[in-house]
Structure formats: C-alpha cells, structure tokens
Amino acid sequence: MRLRFHAFVLTVALSWGGAASVSAAYALDYPTRPIRLIVPYVAGGPLDVLGRLLANGMSGDLNGTVVVENIAGAGGRVGTAAVAKAEPDGYTIGIGVVASLAIGPQLVHTAPYDPIKSFTHIGLVTSGTLTVTVNKSVPAKTLGEFVALAKARPDEISYGSVGVGSLPHMAAELFQRATGTKLRHVPYRGGAASMVDMLAGRIDATFEMPNVTAVYHREGSLRVLATMDKVRSPALPDVPTTAEAGFKGLEMDFWAGVIGPANMPPEIANRLAASIRHVIDQPGFGDSLTAQGLRVHFLPSGEFVQLIRDETARWGEVIAGAGIKLSE
Structure with a gap:
C-alpha cells in the first residue's frame, strides 16, 4: 500500500510537470532515515548543547531520528565544510555560527566554502554575547x-x-x-x-x-x-552593556543557525525550518539556552542570509584593520 501510494503521488506530480513537483512528492515522505546534524565544535560546549537540544526536539517533531555528529577543527571551518560537501538531500545539516560563516572564511587565503553560495540557510536559532x-x-x-x-x-x-x-x-x-x-x-x-x-x-x-x-x-x-550586547544579560543583570557604559559600536553578537548544503529541495528546507521553529518555541527551550549564555533568536532564511552578509562586512573591516591572517 505504501509503495502504491508513493507511485500515485509521483504520477500526480509528474502530471503537474516540473522537478519542483517531483521534489514535493519526495518531501511528503521525509525523513525516511536518520538526519545527521553536524556541530563543528567538540562535545560539551554551548553549541554542542544547542545541537543536542535541537536534535532531540526535531526527532519528535519530524517523527524521525536526528543524530548529532561533532566534527571540530579550524575554528569550526572543518565541520562547516563537511556540511557544504554533503549531498543536498536533507539528510545532512549543521550548526553555522558567526565564527565559521562571517569571520573564519576571511582569515584564510582560500576558504573551503562560500558562506552564502555553498549553503542552504534554514534559519537562525540563537544569539548571545561576550x-x-x-x-x-x-x-x-x-x-x-x-x-x-x-x-x-x-x-x-x-x-x-x-x-x-x-x-x-x-x-x-x-x-x-x-x-x-x-x-x-x-x-x-x-x-x-x-x-x-x-x-x-x-x-x-x-x-x-x-x-x-x-x-x-x-x-x-x-x-x-x-x-557586549544591546540588552543586559539575564546572567549578569547588575552589569551594564557597553553602550550603557558609554561606548557605542561595541556589540559582539555570538549567533548560530541551522544550515544545509546548497540546492536543498525547498520543501525539505521549509519543513526543517518549521520543525526548528516549533522546537525553539517549546517551554523550557529558552531556559536551556540561557544556561549556556544564549537566547532564542529566530530569523527565517532570507533574514539569516542578510545577517551573514552584514556581519561579513563588519568583521572584514576589523580583520583588515588588524591585519589578521591564519596560515593554511
């Protein structure tokens, strides 16, 4: 029965014409195997905790299995490159952060990926500060x-x-x-x-x-x-922000979102984004992030991309001004 249903859906999709309709048919049966969520840092840190919170919640929401895989190295660039090189079928996604998307590619002469072109930007999830x-x-x-x-x-x-x-x-x-x-x-x-x-x-x-x-x-x-934030930290309510202390332009956003390889089917990317939004809206998720010095901060794909562009420009000026380059 399951096979006959899929054949029927595929037949309808083909009758509508176009790859997008076929893609939608496959998305109806997604996921059918475990989804790999790459965290580009070692286990135990705030981003690892974020990844495991998302994996746990998304597994239930998608009625599937999301498995965290830690691939650390080069300030997050190794794991992020692994996401970029994966098949764009929705079964490999990852945590993309300011360090690996907006800063890291500008520190080396030849970056292993383009922060915009190499990825499908599913959504920003969290931000914090220093x-x-x-x-x-x-x-x-x-x-x-x-x-x-x-x-x-x-x-x-x-x-x-x-x-x-x-x-x-x-x-x-x-x-x-x-x-x-x-x-x-x-x-x-x-x-x-x-x-x-x-x-x-x-x-x-x-x-x-x-x-x-x-x-x-x-x-x-x-x-x-x-x-270094626009608002005071819940962990340090007695401590002023840099702006309150008289120094504007000193904000440091530590942000993270979920990315996939470029050219993921839009239906799958949208389904993942909806699942992420559902998970982060659940009671207790925000408290778990607060314990890691983070807060819930969701941005959809288009706004996430614009954030990366803005942050790349901002940190590019800082990197050029300080003359920072890493040996490859």
Whole structure:
C-alpha cells in the first residue's frame, strides 16, 4: 500500500510537470532515515548543547531520528565544510555560527566554502554575547576606567583567548578598534587554561561568555565590567552593556543557525525550518539556552542570509584593520 501510494503521488506530480513537483512528492515522505546534524565544535560546549537540544526536539517533531555528529577543527571551518560537501538531500545539516560563516572564511587565503553560495540557510536559532572581564587586581571598576588604564599603558594590559581568529580574540580586536587602545594578546590552547590564569592574576582581562564569567563575578574572583550586547544579560543583570557604559559600536553578537548544503529541495528546507521553529518555541527551550549564555533568536532564511552578509562586512573591516591572517 505504501509503495502504491508513493507511485500515485509521483504520477500526480509528474502530471503537474516540473522537478519542483517531483521534489514535493519526495518531501511528503521525509525523513525516511536518520538526519545527521553536524556541530563543528567538540562535545560539551554551548553549541554542542544547542545541537543536542535541537536534535532531540526535531526527532519528535519530524517523527524521525536526528543524530548529532561533532566534527571540530579550524575554528569550526572543518565541520562547516563537511556540511557544504554533503549531498543536498536533507539528510545532512549543521550548526553555522558567526565564527565559521562571517569571520573564519576571511582569515584564510582560500576558504573551503562560500558562506552564502555553498549553503542552504534554514534559519537562525540563537544569539548571545561576550563580556569584558578583568581580574580583581586590575585597578578598574568600570569600563571607562579600564579604557583609560589601557590607553595609559599601551601593549601592557594583557588578555587571553583560545587562539588567533577565535571569538574572544575578535572581540578584543573590536574593542581596541572602537576605544583606541592597544592590548597584549596571550593565546591559549583552550578556555580552561585562560580562565585559570585569569583567576591567578597572570593575565589582566578576557572576553568570555556571560555563563562562564557570571559565577566568578558573583563571588568576587573576577570583575565583569560590561556585556557586549544591546540588552543586559539575564546572567549578569547588575552589569551594564557597553553602550550603557558609554561606548557605542561595541556589540559582539555570538549567533548560530541551522544550515544545509546548497540546492536543498525547498520543501525539505521549509519543513526543517518549521520543525526548528516549533522546537525553539517549546517551554523550557529558552531556559536551556540561557544556561549556556544564549537566547532564542529566530530569523527565517532570507533574514539569516542578510545577517551573514552584514556581519561579513563588519568583521572584514576589523580583520583588515588588524591585519589578521591564519596560515593554511
């Protein structure tokens, strides 16, 4: 009966004419096997948690199975390239983020994909921000005092990041560009090592997510001077935004969405987008993201593409101004 029904639908589709109608017929029986959701970072981080929340919710909504696969490396570019190279049949999708779509391709001479042309942009899902944080021995209680201190001591105030081209590094470059300061970059192999040295007073500052710095701020081990967002963070309600602290143009959006390979059938892309929207609207999903320093922020495909274009232009200016290039 199932085979005869599919034959009937395909016959009707062909009678209407055109590949789009045939595509719609196949979409009626989607998914028929597990969907792979590539997270381009290691397990355990905020984006991995996001991927697993989506996979769990979408599995139920689509009456199928969505399986997370972590493919880390090169600041997210390895996993993102795997999405671009997959068959555009709806069975491989991935998490696309600001680092891998708007920043990463501009850091290398030959990018493995085009952030617009290589993908089907299913929808933006979440956004967050970073904080400007100093260790407790730094003689600055406000962002204004920290900027004044950095101007008085060029190349002396140090900050840690997880490497050249990472989000903390880019946030620091944006900070220096907007404030006319010059900080000393200390790259680490991981965020844990950077935070250990922050707490020990071996580096002066960091640009980290609110969920990472909030607990240390509350106990007095570190001092969060501002959040790089348009609104205050729920994790740090007592901390002003950079604009509230008197510094406009210092917003740092940490955003992520779902992408697939270019040329996915529109019916499948639309079905995935509808499923994602259903999942993120469920009670508790937003709370789970808040615990990771993120918030629900849905944008449909067209607006997601425009965000990538805008962010690519914005970060391109920062990268060119700082002269940042990675060896390939």
